[in-house]
Amino acid sequence: MTDWRSRQNRDGGWAYNKGCSWTEPTAFVLLAQTVTQVDRRSFEAGLKFLRSTQRRDGGWSPQPDVAESTWVTALAVLLPEETVGADRMKRALAWLEGQTGRESSWSYKFQMWRNGDKEKYPDGWPWFPGAAAWVIPTSLGILAFKRALRRGEDREWRKRVDLGAEFLFGRVCADGGWNHGSNRALGRDGDSYPETTGIALTALAGAPRSEIIRRAITRGRRHLAECRTAEGIAWLRMGLAAHGEPVDVTPAAAPRTTLDAALTAIASANRNPLLI
């Protein structure tokens, strides 16, 4: 078992590797503990850090020195409601609901329409408010709202989940996987990445076995055979498992960071806390 406490900062949070506490590794370490073994003292300190860093607008910033709520808010929503608290969760979801990629704003769509562009630009989620939507924050946004729907909350959120999935389907690379979200530029196809293919597949858990999903699974398996990063392997294992695909052989890659270790622990667990 990973010794989470030895890596923990005094404020209760975790750094990616070394230095100050960040929301992302903190949330993933806590998620990992929920499906492995909870170190109660460490877990409570981590939760205390998260509770103390929620911003007044309901979101979370990437780390306390940043005065802006961002995509990491979705990670806090993925934690069990009783840990973060129902009211905090509700405010976080309200903040997330208000976030879309800048390209799906009416003004941008109108500008594109005037240029003869008939693209739909479905609502995904950006990394940072005011920027375009991308694959990783959209995948985590989908997972956060799916989680909220499983708790029986606002049924309107189903529409956001569907639009997020539509965004992902529109960003599939020619090779069948996903990269950060730029699948084609200046007439040339972009190559997919292991980690983004894995995270998008995880977000699309439960989607019908369409041709897109079949090709993505095939690409994910090829990535898994070649991938040499703990992050990529962990997400691919989660993504393939989310579609009922057994992962027999796992290539070895030692976690380099605390985030790697947390993702590896989650991918190795019997159940995925992102999909509960």
Added chain:
Amino acid sequence: MNVTRREILGAAVAGMALTRCGSSKTKSAQTRRVPALGYKSAVSIVKAPAYTTDVYDTVYRMVADHRLNVRGKRIVLKPNLVEFDPHTSINTHPMVVHAAYEAFRRLGAADVKIAEGPGHRRATLDLADAAGYFSTVPKFEDLFTDLNLDSVAKRLVPQPVSQLKELYLPCTVLDCDLLVSLPKMKTHHWAGATLAMKNLFGLIPGGVYGWPKNVLHWAGIPQSIVDIHHLFPRQFAIVDGIIGMEGNGPIQGTPKNSGVLVAGSDVVAVDATCCRIMGIDAKKIDYLKIARGEDNLAESAFRQIGETVAAVRTPFELIDPWRQMVRAA
């Protein structure tokens, strides 16, 4: 290659915001910064045919020639790490980075760090390992800071030409005495060429702004390049043009043997000189025009040390629309 309008618009929405790139000509004409230097910046051009141990001596001599006062100073070396593929020329070669590290140490620098914040891939240490940094630079992990995940502080952008008003920046870079940009000499499908100035996009923390650093695209790519450049007044650049990248750079291009290293303290002058070596008209690269003004980018505006541009000129293949737009006569 046929590029449809739909693809270009799709790419724009995927973060490259071509609509704003397209407007940059107007913006640059209105807001260009034209500092009156009153002297000719020195740019070193040295032939370096291959990544051999000779590179160490070459880089040392180039840095020494510029007589930088680095004794007791804190130096940050900023290479360009982009992708895992070890068979292409995407990343700054680790030998050039290590040679720069050794050169600054030998010249008396108190502390030399290597730091980078890749724009697309999040596993920076894995990326550096795949690029050969761990095997080339002893104790690499102790020397390296992932700028995407460093502590940050907010800074106002002084007199911005982009739409950026403020930026969170990594403390490792804010605290250094000299920032050394170590880019790969590459073509770039959105900016024309990516060299020492564009390399500074890697200073923007992905941990705050994401992967890619899309806020810079919306703020205007050439304008953001200039604004970030102006945030760091103490810079030096060594461009790895031993094997560069031509065609569809900065990721999908092909290796280009140009056998040259280019260095200097005036980073705009270094980039303009590299453009000439690549067969690109520096006056048609938006960020150079904004930074220095079209009239101040002529070859005669700079003092060349070592080789002449003509002696090392190796025209890089360009993709449309850059082929027509920036090819030097």
